[in-house]
Amino acid sequence: xxxxxxxxxxxxxxxxxxxxxxxxxxxxxxxxxxxxxxxxxxxxxxxxxxxxxxxxxxxxxxxxxxxxxxxxxxxxxxxxxxxxxxxxxxxxxxxxxxxxxxxxxxxxxxxxxxxxxxxxxxxxxxxxxxxxxxxxxxxxxxxxxxxxxxxxxxxxxxxxxxxxxxxxxxxxxxxxxxxxxxxxxxxxxxxxxxxxxxxxxxxxxxxxxxxxxxxxxxxxxxxxxxxxxxxxxxxxxxxxxxxxxxxxxxxxxxxxxxxxxxxxxxxxxxxxxxxxxxxxxxxxxxxxxxxxxxxxxxxxxxxxxxxxxxxxxxxxxxxxxxxxxxxxxxxxxxxxxxxxxxxxxxxxxxxxxxxxxxxxxxxxxxxxxxxxxxxxxxxxxxxxxxxxxxxxx
Amino acid sequence: xxxxxxxxxxxxxxxxxxxxxxxxxxxxxxxxxxxxxxxxxxxxxxxxxxxxxxxx
Numbered sequence: 141x142x143x144x145x146x147x148x149x150x151x152x153x154x155x156x157x158x159x160x161x162x163x164x165x166x167x168x169x170x171x172x173x174x175x176x177x178x179x180x181x182x183x184x185x186x187x188x189x190x191x192x193x194x195x196x197x198x199x200x201x202x203x204x205x206x207x208x209x210x211x212x213x214x215x216x217x218x219x220x221x222x223x224x225x226x227x228x229x230x231x232x233x234x235x236x237x238x239x240x241x242x243x244x245x246x247x248x249x250x251x252x253x254x255x256x257x258x259x260x261x262x263x264x265x266x267x268x269x270x271x272x273x274x275x276x277x278x279x280x281x282x283x284x285x286x287x288x289x290x291x292x293x294x295x296x297x298x299x300x301x302x303x304x305x306x307x308x309x310x311x312x313x314x315x316x317x318x319x320x321x322x323x324x325x326x327x328x329x330x331x332x333x334x335x336x337x338x339x340x341x342x343x344x345x346x347x348x349x350x351x352x353x354x355x356x357x358x359x360x361x362x363x364x365x366x367x368x369x370x371x372x373x374x375x376x377x378x379x380x381x382x383x384x385x386x387x388x389x390x391x392x393x394x395x396x397x398x399x400x401x402x403x404x405x406x407x408x409x410x411x412x413x414x415x416x417x418x419x420x421x422x423x424x425x426x427x428x429x430x431x432x433x434x435x436x437x438x439x440x441x442x443x444x445x446x447x448x449x450x451x452x453x454x455x456x457x458x459x460x461x462x463x464x465x466x467x468x469x470x471x472x473x474x475x476x477x478x479x480x481x482x483x484x485x486x487x488x489x490x491x492x493x494x495x496x497x498x499x500x501x502x503x504x505x506x507x508x509x510x511x512x513x514x515x516x517x518x519x520x521x522x523x524x525x526x527x528x529x530x531x532x533x
Numbered sequence: 534x535x536x537x538x539x540x541x542x543x544x545x546x547x548x549x550x551x552x553x554x555x556x557x558x559x560x561x562x563x564x565x566x567x568x569x570x571x572x573x574x575x576x577x578x579x580x581x582x583x584x585x586x587x588x589x
Contacts, residue, residue: 176561260561298545299547299557300550304555310550311551311552311553311555313551314575319580321581321582367578370578371578372577372578372583373580373583374583376581395543396543397581398545398581399546399548399550
């Protein structure tokens with residue numbers, strides 16, 4: 141079987157759905173593919189998202205939100221903690237989502253805007269004419285399907301293939317991937333009002349552990365380990381230890397695993413007739429691992445650029461340059477900065493981390509944003525943070 | 534050769550993302566290994582559940 145459209149989007153996560161919705165609203169004939177039978181499941185995410193940035197893009201429905209938090213608590217290896225308020229602690233806290241509901245709702249919005257959603261449909265490769273991509277070959281419920289389209293969006297996540305089929309190198313080095321495990325834990329000691337971050341090389345080598353509340357004493361409790369510091373099965377093994385130590389009576393109701401790109405800006409996210417969005421474009425924040433918002437932002441940009449490029453009759457890499465320029469100007473700058481912090485952070489010993497967080501004990505950081513806090517940290521620990529001095533302005 | 538223990542695998546796709554030869558594919562709920570696999574073992578290190586193993 142074969143079909144034709146203006147834009148085919150591979151992957152119905154938040155990035156793909158926002159691309160499809162934006163393009164369909166602009167009048168494009170859009171097909172949105174999801175290889176799984178169900179959109180949003182299984183979850184591979186801690187589900188934390190910044191409230192303000194989310195609300196700028198979509199109007200959140202109450203059923204998407206599992207919990208709303210007041211702020212973040214960060215724990216040093218020695219147990220010292222600092223508290224940051226929600227509006228200051230950056231983009232990763234505010235709401236804890238129910239991704240199974242959220243992802244499906246965004247796909248629904250794309251469908252309502254006119255996109256055709258096809259589930260259990262897996263892209264197998266790019267169709268090419270004279271070497272230029274012109275759609276995807278797919279398998280739909282075990283049957284072959286060809287979808288011709290001048291533009292293909294790769295929103296196919298951490299395991300992305302679309303970019304690689306188009307000649308874009310998206311392979312991640314072990315130093316640029318966190319391997320993560322997460323349990324949905326129910327326990328009376330869970331803090332329903334704050335997201336918690338636990339630092340320490342014995343807890344999560346060159347990563348961190350987290351507890352994101354989901355209401356009623358439930359939380360996503362997980363951790364990430366840098367690929368270079370991992371062994372087979374390490375993330376799950378360390379998480380079991382962490383949960384046992386922190387929530388000895390906790391009940392585990394769900395298990396989630398996944399890889400989180402922390403690569404910073406990759407060299408290219410476009411080629412002739414192809415744009416990459418979200419995890420597929422490695423647009424995840426390298427320090428926090430958060431990627432929902434940047435995927436959605438990039439999706440909106442890709443949808444807009446797709447419609448412009450088709451109208452202008454130029455879908456070549458040059459014709460899609462606006463996408464590359466726009467996301468790098470906005471999301472990209474943040475990724476680069478965050479990558480530098482990550483590269484520094486992964487080298488820190490537990491003593492370094494204790495010193496840093498300990499130095500903030502006597503400071504009032506409740507009203508500070510991340511940049512303000514960094515400035516204070518630098519003033520108190522100039523020697524330790526000397527390498528980061530160019531970032532403190 | 535590279536083996537995938539499908540009883541352990543949680544089909545997250547982390548291995549696919551780090552494969553330097555594009556030899557792995559996450560098909561819904563299982564990992565496919567193509568003949569392009571060079572048995573470098575990078576994927577075994579990233580696997581959060583230890584489902585991958587290079588066997589002699």
